[in-house]
Amino acid sequence: MDLGLEGKVALVFGAGGGLGGAIARSLAREGAKVALADIDGNAAREAAAKLSGEGNDAMAVEWDIADLSAIPSRLSEVEAKFGSVSVLVNITGGPPPTPASGQAPELWSKHFDSMVRSVIAVTDAVLPGMREQGWGRIITSTSSGVVSPIPNLGISNALRLALVGWSKTMAREIGRDGVTANIILPGRIATQRITYLDEQKAKREGRDVEAVSKESTDAIPLGRYGDPQEYGDAVAFLASKQASYITGSVIRVDGGLIASI
Numbered sequence: 001m002d003l004g005l006e007g008k009v010a011l012v013f014g015a016g017g018g019l020g021g022a023i024a025r026s027l028a029r030e031g032a033k034v035a036l037a038d039i040d041g042n043a044a045r046e047a048a049a050k051l052s053g054e055g056n057d058a059m060a061v062e063w064d065i066a067d068l069s070a071i072p073s074r075l076s077e078v079e080a081k082f083g084s085v086s087v088l089v090n091i092t093g094g095p096p097p098t099p100a101s102g103q104a105p106e107l108w109s110k111h112f113d114s115m116v117r118s119v120i121a122v123t124d125a126v127l128p129g130m131r132e133q134g135w136g137r138i139i140t141s142t143s144s145g146v147v148s149p150i151p152n153l154g155i156s157n158a159l160r161l162a163l164v165g166w167s168k169t170m171a172r173e174i175g176r177d178g179v180t181a182n183i184i185l186p187g188r189i190a191t192q193r194i195t196y197l198d199e200q201k202a203k204r205e206g207r208d209v210e211a212v213s214k215e216s217t218d219a220i221p222l223g224r225y226g227d228p229q230e231y232g233d234a235v236a237f238l239a240s241k242q243a244s245y246i247t248g249s250v251i252r253v254d255g256g257l258i259a260s261i
Contacts, residue, residue, distance in 0.1 A: 004241030006031035009082040011075075011126065013065055014091035016043025018191030019141060022232030023089055028056035030236055032087065035078040037063040039093075057082070065092060066114035068121050075125055084129035087239045090119045090140040090163075094193060097200050100154025108155065115159045120166060127174065136179035137239045140167055144187050147250070148258050152204075164250060171248030180247035182238050187254025188216055190225040221256035 010027045014020030015036030028034045028051045036051075038044035041062030051058035059081055063074045078085060095111045123138055130136025144150065145157040146164050164183050171181040188194055198216065202209040217224055234253045237243055252258055 001242070003030045003236060003239070005087070005236070005239060008032045008086045008239075009035070009078070009084060010087035010089065010239070011035045011037060011078055011085045012089040012091070013037045013063070013122075014093070014141075016040045016047055017091075018193070018228045019186060019189060019231055020089070020091045021047050022228035023091075023141075023235045024058070024232075025051065026229065026232035026236035027087065027089075027239065028054075028058055030240075032239075033057040033082040035059050035061050035082060035085075037061040037065070037074070039064045065118040065122060068118065071121060071125050075122075079129075084133060085126045086130060086133055086135055087137045088123060088126050088139070089235060089239075090122065090138070092119060094143070094153075095155040095159075097152045097197065098154050099152060100158065103155060111155050111159055112162075116162050116166075119163060123170075127179070130179045131174070131177045134178040136174075136177070137243075138167070138170070138174075138179065138181040139235055139238050140181075140183050141235075142183055142185045144185050144252070144254055144258055146183070146185060147252065148260060152201075168248050175247055180238075180244065182247060183250045184231075184235055184238060185250065185252055185254070186226065186231055187252065187257040188220060188225045189228055189231050189253070191228060194225065219257065220254075224255070226253065226255055 010032045012020055012024045015024045016038030024034050024036050036044045036048045044060035048058040048060035092115045140163055142160040145153055146161045149157040167181045167183050198212045199209050202212045231253050
């Protein structure tokens with residue numbers, strides 16, 4: 001299936017990591033020109049070099065999404081090489097596991113700036129170009145905690161949910177400009193983040209990490225953690241011409257894990 005992404009310019013955050021890297025691969029394989037942005041410049045460069053070696057148009061951008069002052073220069077770097085961004089994939093790192101109560105106001109502010117303000121600011125920066133093109137895709141990756149709050153991830157559950165309200169509101173504002181805005185959320189996808197969370201849970205509960213992982217997979221109807229590339233392919237579809245009538249939605253890629261309708 002031709003997803004209509006040939007020559008489209010995609011900016012993917014967190015592209016040096018598991019989910020972001022998989023998304024960048026899926027978009028590149030559909031013919032998109034992909035800017036791989038990550039706070040870890042070496043990881044971004046390594047991922048971009050691999051894509052370029054496979055014959056794809058890819059560039060690395062060392063970019064701390066939490067640094068709002070860096071947006072104009074980093075975006076200009078992407079536009080100078082590829083042109084205006086038409087697909088934006090927002091991904092931020094997650095906060096440490098914490099209860100919802102008893103957290104310092106400074107900790108809430110720090111992660112609000114890095115997980116929410118940053119995403120809004122980057123999106124605002126690329127939206128004029130999308131409107132000018134009359135075509136755009138804004139895809140924001142959050143967490144299954146926005147549908148079913150995850151125990152001991154109080155900060156993450158709260159802040160990522162703010163992005164759901166923002167995206168839904170924005171979708172109504174930009175739809176007639178040919179731009180869609182959607183939330184996509186992973187269940188238990190086999191990334192370093194999930195490994196870290198399993199390890200932290202095992203440490204808190206005094207159990208083996210293997211037992212914690214087995215407990216998690218037993219709760220998933222498909223009986224396994226997801227492959228990052230399965231997630232990347234779902235994002236590529238949301239970016240496609242075939243998904244032009246999907247906006248303001250929350251799409252789960254969770255193997256059936258979330259029990260709610």
